[in-house]
Amino acid sequence: MKKESTKIGFIGTGVMGNPMASHILKEGYELYVYNRTSAKTQSLVASGAHACDSPGSVAEMCDIIFAIVGFPKDVETVFLGSNGIVEKAKPGSIIVDMTTSTPDLAKKIASVAIKKGLHSLDAPVSGGDVGAKSGMLSIMVGGKKEIFNRVLPLFELMGSNVVYQGSAGSGQHTKMANQIGIASSMLAMCESLTYAKAAGLDQKTVLKSISSGAAGSWSLTNLAPRILRDDYEPGFFVRHFIKDMQIAIDSSEAMGIPIPGLKVAKAKFDQIADQGLDNKGTQAVIKAYE
Amino acid sequence: MKKESTKIGFIGTGVMGNPMASHILKEGYELYVYNRTSAKTQSLVASGAHACDSPGSVAEMCDIIFAIVGFPKDVETVFLGSNGIVEKAKPGSIIVDMTTSTPDLAKKIASVAIKKGLHSLDAPVSGGDVGAKSGMLSIMVGGKKEIFNRVLPLFELMGSNVVYQGSAGSGQHTKMANQIGIASSMLAMCESLTYAKAAGLDQKTVLKSISSGAAGSWSLTNLAPRILRDDYEPGFFVRHFIKDMQIAIDSSEAMGIPIPGLKVAKAKFDQIADQGLDNKGTQAVIKAYE
Numbered sequence: 001m002k003k004e005s006t007k008i009g010f011i012g013t014g015v016m017g018n019p020m021a022s023h024i025l026k027e028g029y030e031l032y033v034y035n036r037t038s039a040k041t042q043s044l045v046a047s048g049a050h051a052c053d054s055p056g057s058v059a060e061m062c063d064i065i066f067a068i069v070g071f072p073k074d075v076e077t078v079f080l081g082s083n084g085i086v087e088k089a090k091p092g093s094i095i096v097d098m099t100t101s102t103p104d105l106a107k108k109i110a111s112v113a114i115k116k117g118l119h120s121l122d123a124p125v126s127g128g129d130v131g132a133k134s135g136m137l138s139i140m141v142g143g144k145k146e147i148f149n150r151v152l153p154l155f156e157l158m159g160s161n162v163v164y165q166g167s168a169g170s171g172q173h174t175k176m177a178n179q180i181g182i183a184s185s186m187l188a189m190c191e192s193l194t195y196a197k198a199a200g201l202d203q204k205t206v207l208k209s210i211s212s213g214a215a216g217s218w219s220l221t222n223l224a225p226r227i228l229r230d231d232y233e234p235g236f237f238v239r240h241f242i243k244d245m246q247i248a249i250d251s252s253e254a255m256g257i258p259i260p261g262l263k264v265a266k267a268k269f270d271q272i273a274d275q276g277l278d279n280k281g282t283q284a285v286i287k288a289y290e
Numbered sequence: 291m292k293k294e295s296t297k298i299g300f301i302g303t304g305v306m307g308n309p310m311a312s313h314i315l316k317e318g319y320e321l322y323v324y325n326r327t328s329a330k331t332q333s334l335v336a337s338g339a340h341a342c343d344s345p346g347s348v349a350e351m352c353d354i355i356f357a358i359v360g361f362p363k364d365v366e367t368v369f370l371g372s373n374g375i376v377e378k379a380k381p382g383s384i385i386v387d388m389t390t391s392t393p394d395l396a397k398k399i400a401s402v403a404i405k406k407g408l409h410s411l412d413a414p415v416s417g418g419d420v421g422a423k424s425g426m427l428s429i430m431v432g433g434k435k436e437i438f439n440r441v442l443p444l445f446e447l448m449g450s451n452v453v454y455q456g457s458a459g460s461g462q463h464t465k466m467a468n469q470i471g472i473a474s475s476m477l478a479m480c481e482s483l484t485y486a487k488a489a490g491l492d493q494k495t496v497l498k499s500i501s502s503g504a505a506g507s508w509s510l511t512n513l514a515p516r517i518l519r520d521d522y523e524p525g526f527f528v529r530h531f532i533k534d535m536q537i538a539i540d541s542s543e544a545m546g547i548p549i550p551g552l553k554v555a556k557a558k559f560d561q562i563a564d565q566g567l568d569n570k571g572t573q574a575v576i577k578a579y580e
Contacts, residue, residue, distance in 0.1 A: 103489070126500075126504055126505075127503060128504075138499055138500070138502070138503045161502065161503075163495060163498050165495055165496065165499065166491060166492070166495075170490075170491055173485075173486070173489035173490075173491055174486070174491060174496050176485060176489070177483075177485045177486045177491070177496050177500060177505075178500040178503065178504070178505045179505070180478070180481045180482045180485050180505075181482040181500055181505030181506075181507070181510065182504050184474045184475070184478035184551060185474070185475055187474040187477075187550070187551030188470070188472070188473065188474035188477075188507075188551060189471070190551075191471075191473075191474060191548075191549050191551050191552055192467045192468070192471040193467075194547050194548070194549075195463075195470050195541075195542060195549070196463070196467045198545040198546075198547045199393070199459075199460075199463035199466070199541075199545065200460075201455055201463055201464060201467070202455075202456070205454075205455055205456075206455065206464050208451070208453050209428055209453045209455065209464050209468065210416075210467060210468040210471055212451065213416045213417060213428045213451075213468065213508065214416055214417075214468070214472050214509070214512075214526070215416075215467075215470075215471030215472045215475065215508065216471075217475055217478075217506065217507035217508065218503065218504050218507065219504070220471065251485075251489075252485060252488075255485075255488040255489065257484050257485060257579070258484070258579060260477070260481075260554045260557075261474060261478060261480075261481050261551060261554055261555075264554055267550075268550075289547070289548060
């Protein structure tokens with residue numbers, strides 16, 4: 001892929017998309033950007049990116065178009081809506097959704113795209129704004145293997161753990177497996193901390209005993225210390241995690257598999273959202289235990 | 291503490307106790323041992339330990355007496371029963387229960403011991419037979435701090451993460467916080483793997499994407515690969531983990547704290563125990579999802 005002749009589009013330049021797009025720009029690619037709130041493209045434009053006024057006007061200029069937006073309905077609008085990516089992209093272009101969205105929508109975009117002579121990938125990420133800034137995201141990719149191979153050099157600018165997972169929708173399914181893993185791990189952390197406190201133990205000293213052993217988890221290492229210093233800033237927003245868990249529940253129920261831990265976790269997060277904590281970080285779920 | 295003049299007792303020389311006692315023996319202490327099945331003391335006796343015919347006959351010879359047995363009822367027998375440790379130990383001796391048992395029993399032993407002029411510690415461990423062999427256990431200790439300090443050089447022969455947690459019962463409470471953490475982490479692992487399989491993904495490839503990120507846990511790193519190769523050997527026995535979860539549930543309910551994740555996990559483990567898998571490793575809980 002020649003940087004000089006490959007035009008890259010990036011739609012959604014918020015807390016995740018902005019640093020992700022900046023890695024592509026820094027590498028020397030010609031970059032076209034769009035964001036619903038146009039102010040969020042300014043830093044990229046100041047560094048040489050071209051601002052566009054719609055997803056479609058990005059798409060018609062570019063060879064490879066990435067998007068990372070909010071909810072599945074936003075994905076649908078950006079990709080399949082009027083003046084959207086699929087309508088305007090040139091035949092042969094590659095379109096890549098990096099939003100965490102539904103496996104079914106990823107399959108739908110893939111099937112619509114192929115009829116228009118486009119190639120699509122679903123490539124959701126994990127690693128948060130910290131991973132986006134450092135180019136250390138985990139990127140889970142579904143779609144055709146040869147298309148994955150063509151985009152891989154760009155994925156590697158954004159992520160340090162880029163894994164091809166299978167056909168269209170497999171990236172989203174993998175992300176759901178990831179979110180399901182997070183959900184009950186957070187129950188584990190909350191119940192462990194709650195027990196320790198109720199038993200009159202010093203929670204920080206308990207973490208010394210348990211964090212590095214069989215109870216150890218990313219949550220216990222990274223989120224429990226934030227809870228102990230009453231830091232509920234996001235990290236990862238409660239409202240986004242609730243969205244992800246709902247997709248995972250719907251998808252699990254459609255497949256007929258049991259997810260009792262996930263359901264308990266979702267109920268605990270719903271409880272803190274009802275308390276007005278949906279713009280806090282996911283560690284705020286401890287409040288459902290107080 | 292002079293090795294030449296300090297006599298150490300060790301009661302319960304099974305899969306955990308045997309290697310733990312061997313570290314003490316190798317360091318040059320005079321060691322007295324007892325096990326219900328006497329054959330399990332043979333390797334220690336061959337290395338210079340003295341075999342005794344009851345917990346009480348160990349206790350009357352020793353200055354510091356450790357025990358690691360099976361269930362709380364065994365702890366009660368060994369410490370508080372006829373010809374047991376408390377009945378026979380010399381005033382001033384230190385008695386240490388390293389079994390995972392109930393916080394209430396730890397407090398009871400402490401209060402009975404003090405009336406007999408004995409000092410007690412509760413010091414359950416985690417890290418399994420591998421940690422016991424390598425002297426890399428996590429040891430969580432409750433009791434008086436000055437007694438902890440006196441036993442610390444011996445704990446450090448058996449463990450690499452020895453932490454004083456507070457008054458009598460605090461070691462057991464910390465172990466419960468640990469087991470609660472494990473319980474829902476195992477739900478997370480099972481539901482994540484089950485989802486991946488149902489979605490038609492390659493589970494091993496999914497682990498590449500998710501093990502090192504926010505869904506990461508000791509279980510996902512250490513137990514999920516065993517599940518993928520159909521290896522259900524213990525590790526940590528299902529029946530022992532069920533015992534621990536029951537203690538944690540009883541203790542949580544006595545304190546009036548919510549533990550919905552723990553209860554779901556316990557139900558899943560009960561289900562596989564009913565299927566006859568109680569002598570398998572805890573990773574066999576995936577069978578409750580098949």
